[in-house]
Amino acid sequence: MIGLNHYLLLGTALFGIGVYGVFAKRNAIAVLMSVELMLNAVNVNFVAINRFLQPDAALGQLFAIFVIVVAAAEVSVGLALIISIYRQRQSVNLNDFNLMKW
């Protein structure tokens, strides 16, 4: 029987993978994808908690939809930034973006 804990473990695992990707990936697009992964981990938690703890109200599912909308907007802005920076520096490697270094 799959219960709430399984969903929460899935969400934690997805979030951990997303955090790792944000810290470790050097490709800006991969970092953006990792951020999406973290957002989806949160979505899984929202929906699972809604389903198991408050089945009558659809609040968690509604919130997940909001997150998906915001994530779509965020991705479009993020990709626009990455394209713009690629045009400037011919690279999407984060190691090359060190203008704010001491």
Add this chain to the structure above:
Amino acid sequence: MQDLMSLIWLIPVLPFLAFASIGLLLHRWPRLSAAVSIAAIGASFLLSLLVAIEIFGGDPGRVFEMSVRWLEMPGLKVDMGILVDPLTAVMLLVVTTVALLVQVYSLGYMEGDPGWASYFSYQSIFAGSMLGLVVANNFGQLFVFWELVGMCSYLLIGFWFGKPSARDAAIKAFVTNRIGDFGFLLGILFLAVVFGTLDFGQLAALIPAYHNLAVLLPVAILLFFGPVGKSAQFPLHVWLPDAMEGPTPVSALIHAATMVAAGVYLIARAFFIFSQVPQAMLLIALVGGFTALFAASIALVQNDIKRILAYSTLSQLGYMVMAMGVGAMTAGMFHLMTHAFFKSLLFLAAGSVIHTLHGEQDIWKMGGLARKMPITTWTFVIGALALAGIPPLAGFWSKDEILLGAYAGGYTGLYLLGSLVAFMTAFYMFRLIFTAFFGGNKGGEHAHESAPVMTGPLVILAVLSVVAGLVGSPLTGNYFGHYISVPGVAHHPANPVIMSVSSLLALAGIGLAWLIYQKQSVQAEDLRQRWSPLYELLRHKFYIDEFYAWLGKTFVDSGARALEWIDLKLVNGAVNGLAYLTGWSGRTLRYIVNGQVQSYAIWVVFGVALLLATALMTVFTVLV
């Protein structure tokens, strides 16, 4: 009466106006500057004369006072005002007379000096400050003018600032006075704290009813610091002989009318405080007596004509202070007045000699001047006779009053000391006269009598030196003492024995000088050899200057070195250390800022995790 008195404020203000107008407008026209300066002091003199006639024609107890509020704070009110009583009137007259004559004389003495205009502007502000000091009706105002007088003396002593010695003398006078003024200021503050007023009239009413000697004694001693500095009493006397570096008319002014007179005047003005404290009176008497003897002994061996006169001034100031200390305030003020006339005469006559000899001041390089400059010589002799106390000249009457006061007050030791000083005074003055004015000619072939603009003041002062003593003599029924006296203190009747003894001592001093320096029946050189250690001691002025230099070198310099070390090592070390620490932490921490957004994100996550852990721990602790 009221009309005249409402003009009194002009007496000090006119010279100040002259100073301001010369300094701001007229300094390009030296002749005009001098004319303005002399006109201002002349007008002050006329006003002072009218005031003196008014005051000394009337009732002795009459006092004119007017004032406006200057500053007010909780516990203290200070006025700016004018107080005219007989004491003020006599000072006004003395100061304006001497200042006027000195300025007229300066027309001749300072002829052709490039600093002519500024010289006269300084003379004006000097006289104005002294007049402001004299008319002040409270200690606050008096202190302001007291300091102005000190500043003017600095300017005038250092007038020939091209000479290093003049610069040094000016600084020495200023610094030495500062030491005395510091004590004086403390005394004034003490008075303000204890009594809440600085007004002479109010203090004079409050203090006799105030019997706490533990407060009055320090107040009196601190106030006495002022006169010790200004009137050059031992141990702050060192500035006065060096002040001879200034132009000679300035010396006359400083030594007679302004500056040194301020200290004695202050004791007379604040006599109601000093007279309440017998210990302070004794201290004043002893300091004065010691200064009188000490300075007279140094004057015996000096060779510079102005320095002999300077030490003579010190000695006579000691006389005045001693008179105050033994309670003979009348005698002290009387001597201040007569001394002002004959000492300014002596200085101006000495200036006349120096002028004609092109700056020569060594009495051994003069000689035989009597034939070439008779007016200067004979006025100088009159001044010296007055100083020596030969009857019936001015100095005789006033010196006699002081000796009488000391004797009648029970200070027999000080009386004997005063008589000894009278003998020494006569001796050193006539040593100077016989050497410089009579005897063989030792240089100065081209000496000639000075211009009338210089000899005129000499003659006027000579006349005053002869007659000024009469106002306080028994011949006029002690007119002076009726007006200037301490209430409740009876005047002692003249004592013929004291009079004749002091006159005989003065004559003996003159006779001894005549034997040694004129007739040369005793060789001065033999005496010098026989008393060699004493001679050396006197010639080096008791090594006081050397002692002060040693004190400065030992204590001030080592203190300065210690402070320098503290400043360089501790203070600078702390400041530099802080700067280095800041720099070091910046250099170290900058490695965190590597430009990698991801590493910043790691720091953020760590921070959040830490905060979260702390929050959870707290919740956990509360729950358990």
